[in-house]
Amino acid sequence: MSKIFHSYIKKYQFLTPERLYDEFVEHFETEFTKNDSTIYFIAKCKKPSWVQGSIKFIRGYKFSAKIDIDGVIHDVEIDMADFWHEMPFMKENFPDKISMARYFMARSNSLPWRLLPKDLRYKFLSSVEAIKGDGKQLIINCEIMKNSNKDARSLTDIFLYQAINHFNLPEPKLDIIYIGSSLKSTFSRLQKHEKWGWIQSQKGPNEDILVYFSEIEGDEITVNGPRASKKDHGLSRKDETLITEMALINYFKPKKYNDKHVKRDIKYSERVRDKLINRGYNQVCVEMLLEGNIAKLGSKHVPMYGEHTIYHDIA
Incomplete structure (x- = not known):
């Protein structure tokens, strides 16, 4: 025993x-x-670190990027709809990430953006602001963020360590x-x-x-x-x-x-x-x-x- x-x-x-x-x-x-x-x-x-100049916004409310992990460069994708839908408030009010993203992107409806699918609006209206903190802090202008708050703040921090955990990136x-x-x-x-x-x-x-x-x-x-x-x-x-x-x-x-x-x-x-x-x-x-x-x-x-x-x- x-x-x-x-x-x-x-x-x-x-x-x-x-x-x-x-x-x-x-x-x-x-x-x-x-x-x-x-x-x-x-x-x-x-x-x-996030690799400078590598971030590109793509379809599906995402951006692609390169990250340096242990001296090896990896291509990754970050799903910003998933990023925001993980917030408790978003989960309480939207059944899934796509319905949430479409709801907020419907507010970007001035010309010529109203003629585009909502995920294309996100691609063209979001942008990179800066990479700071020895390359570990990516700051983006996020159109979902802008449309979801009263004062239209768009700046969003994506810290690489948290992204590695949340998005199952190379560790x-x-x-x-x-x-x-x-x-x-x-x-x-x-x-x-x-x-x-x-x-x-x-x-x-x-x-x-x-x-x-x-x-x-x-x-x-x-x-x-x-x-x-x-x-x-x-x-x-x-x-x-x-x-x-x-x-x-x-x-x-x-x-x-x-x-x-x-x-x-x-x-x-x-x-x-x-x-x-x-x-x-x-x-x-x-x-x-x-x-x-x-x-x-x-x-x-x-x-x-x-x-x-x-x-x-x-x-």
Whole structure:
């Protein structure tokens, strides 16, 4: 019979480090980033970018573009009808993205535009404003945006990291360089993290840093032959978090910035012995099955980028 401590990442959110500060704080210091998330990852990748001069508006309320991911140029299409229909207000009021796009593009009905199909109106009336933020922020004049608000604002930001996740674009190779935990105000913990100076000083000019806030959930799984059952493990939130953290660190081994749990097997931890081994557990299992292309994480030690199911035998 196996008695397994099991935990998994229930939800995550990623941010660039600058969004921990200044005018961004009010938008990203939420209940999730403060209190729900207890495990965080810091990851490094090569800077992705929109390629200057490559954006062209096409039929179907879309634009085509080239993006640079890990030094490779990819041709992609961005569906702006889909982009806007993902907004809760739009989903509540329109059954699908095409009916939404047609509704707003019907407002572009002056001559000669009224003679064209609505998606052609979008193609000719939308345009590129600028590419900023080291190539990661594309700003467009979006005719759907212009027609959907009272003051006719058209400028729309398309941030490449969010586009990679939402539109399933080619993903950068994301190496975990640090894993940590916080049981109270994770956002503040990362704002004041003592290793930021060290991490930023060693970041190359063509590299980016991303921060991942993760909420975990755990249980106890008992396997007896072909039968398995699940129940509450009865551990405190602190024990659940710290055992999950050490299992992740020992697996990914981000040894430049993490010093604890990298080399020593977790079964030798006092917490694992007292809370798990002494209660009959013989295995730890942590699942890291994150959705989205910007969550395909790995490390220099584990160069597999995607889903991870981590097992540690402890008895």
